[in-house]
Amino acid sequence: MCAPMSALEILPASSARSSNLAFALLCLPRGRRADAILFYRFCRTIDDIADRPSLGLEEKKATLAAWFLAIETGLPSPLEALVERHSIDRALLGEIIQGCASDIEPRRFDSATALERYCWQVACAVGLVSLKIFGCHDSCSEAYAVHLGHALQLTNILRDIGEDARQGRIYLPLEDLARFKVTEEEILSLQPGPGIFALLRYTASQARTRFAAAVPPEKDFERLLPARIMSAVYQRILDRMEREKFPVFQKRTGLMPHEKLACIMGAWLAGFKKTAPANHRSFGAPSGP
Known part of the structure; x- marks a missing residue:
C-alpha cells in the first residue's frame, strides 16, 4: 500500500546549505538558482527516504512508491510547477527514484x-534534469x-x-x-x-x-x-x-x-x-x- 499524498513532503531549504552542490549553485541567476535548489531538495528527499534508519523497510518502499506514482498523477505543487516550467522529462525523475529505491536493502x-546502470539513475539522470x-x-x-x-x-x-x-x-x-x-x-x-x-x-x-x-x-x-x-x-x-x-x-x-x-x-x-x-x-x- 502506498503512502498517502500528505507524506510527499520535500526536505527544507536548509538541507541544501552545506553540500558541495550548494556552493556550485551560488553562481546561478536567482530564478534558476531557486529552481536548482528545489530540484536538489527533491533528490535529497528521495535519497533520505532510502537511507533513513528510523523508517522501516516497508515504509520506505511505500513512500518511494508514492513518489513514483506522483510523477504521473501530480507532484507537490512546487515540484509540479518546476517540471512544467523547464519541460523536464518525468521519466528522468522516475529513474532517480528507482535508483535510490534500489539502495533500501544492501546490494x-x-x-x-550493472554499476553503470545504477550510476546513470542516481547521477546522470540528475545531471540531465539539471541541464x-x-x-x-x-x-x-x-x-x-x-x-x-x-x-x-x-x-x-x-x-x-x-x-x-x-x-x-x-x-x-x-x-x-x-x-x-x-x-x-x-x-x-x-x-x-x-x-x-x-x-x-x-x-x-x-x-x-x-x-x-x-x-x-x-x-x-x-x-x-x-x-x-x-x-x-x-x-x-x-x-x-x-x-x-x-x-x-x-x-x-x-x-x-x-x-x-x-x-x-x-x-x-x-x-x-x-x-x-x-x-x-x-x-x-x-x-x-
Whole structure:
C-alpha cells in the first residue's frame, strides 16, 4: 500500500546549505538558482527516504512508491510547477527514484555494466534534469552530463567505501573484486588486504577517464558553470584520496570551504577567459534568464 499524498513532503531549504552542490549553485541567476535548489531538495528527499534508519523497510518502499506514482498523477505543487516550467522529462525523475529505491536493502553489482546502470539513475539522470534548469541548449551537453555523472558517482563510491561498508553495502563490481583478489569480507570488516589499493587505484582511473571525457560544449560553457565547479571539486577530492593513499576506511575525504571557493573561482575564470575578449563582461553570474 502506498503512502498517502500528505507524506510527499520535500526536505527544507536548509538541507541544501552545506553540500558541495550548494556552493556550485551560488553562481546561478536567482530564478534558476531557486529552481536548482528545489530540484536538489527533491533528490535529497528521495535519497533520505532510502537511507533513513528510523523508517522501516516497508515504509520506505511505500513512500518511494508514492513518489513514483506522483510523477504521473501530480507532484507537490512546487515540484509540479518546476517540471512544467523547464519541460523536464518525468521519466528522468522516475529513474532517480528507482535508483535510490534500489539502495533500501544492501546490494551488490556483479559487473561494471550493472554499476553503470545504477550510476546513470542516481547521477546522470540528475545531471540531465539539471541541464534543463541551467538553460542549456546544445545537444552535446547531454553527453557531458552523462560522463560527468559517472565520474562524480565513481568518486563518491570511492570516498564512501568505509561508510557504505558499515551499512553492509559494497558498490564496487564483484567482477573487479575478483580481478584484484579482494573479498567482500575484507571490505565489510574494514580490514582491507593488499589487493584493495590496486582496486581503488583502478576505480580512480575509471573516474579520471570519465572526467576527461566530460568536455563542456562551447555553446553552453557559461551555463554549465555549476557543473564545471562540481567537476573541479570532485577532481580535487579524488586527487586528495590518491595522494593520501585512499584512507577511505578511516574517514570521508572532503574539502575545506576555502578550497571549494578556489574551485568556484577557477571555473568562473575559465569562462571569463572565453568570453571577456568578445564582450568584456563584468564579474557576475552566467548570462541568460
